Amino acid sequence: MSAPLLSDRSAVVYGGGGAIGGAVARVFAREGARVFIAGRTQAKLDVVARDIAEAGGTVETAQVDVLDQRAVEKHADAVAAQAGGIDIALNAVSVMHDQGTPLADLSVDEFMRPVDGFLRTLFITSKAVARHMGHGRPGVVLTLSEPGSKLAVGGILGHSVSAAGKEAFTRVLAAELAPAGVRVIGIRPHAVVDAPAAGSYTGDLFKPLAAAAGQSVQEMLDGGGMAQGTLLKRLPTLSEIAETAAFLASDRAGAMTGAIVNLSAGALVD
Incomplete structure (x- = not known):
């Protein structure tokens, strides 16, 4: 049996009670990391923490508003003091937004x-x-980013600009932190097929789009237009994102920084 990828690492996951954040936190813990999950809703954090503890992992939770800079800094300082530093961090925070409305409206x-x-x-x-x-x-x-960073389609102005901004942030931050030996890597999944069932906000986000197509959200994700617009004719899963995140955070990806990893199933070809 190979050694865990993240043994003796400390990892902070913001949005750790969400669908992607929770999936990544579980895999980080399975791979040996000491995981600290933070988010706005304690009940959601507790569900993830229970899963990790039952699987034998190490986890701590903190109810933190990630828009409160002082609160986030206080939490990070506490984690670093307890763990001797922070080795890995993922921002998986969700922000409800509009998709489908043209500029005029x-x-x-x-x-x-x-x-x-x-x-x-x-x-x-x-x-x-x-x-x-x-x-x-x-x-x-x-x-975390989205294919909207590069797609030229109508109705996603705010979404597209924010996704492109996250990827630009990733590249520039990688340049700034490289002298300290810190790597910065973006992950760009498409809509995640099993995320709504795991409680993701995308279940509500995609309702208008699915309704316009005469489908449920899950029907749209399972085989609708989003999946058909990819090379693989399917969408990524939470497991695929989480396993990729663990690899990228490990020494096996030690030569990678300033990159955007494309998990869009071929919605985009870089």
């Missing part, structure tokens, strides 16, 4: 909601953890 608030929400949380969490990373020990910051 889109308000400035609707446009800015994902731009400000996603990028603000990414800035706050990255700044909080970066000062506790590197300088002789591994350091990895993982970000």
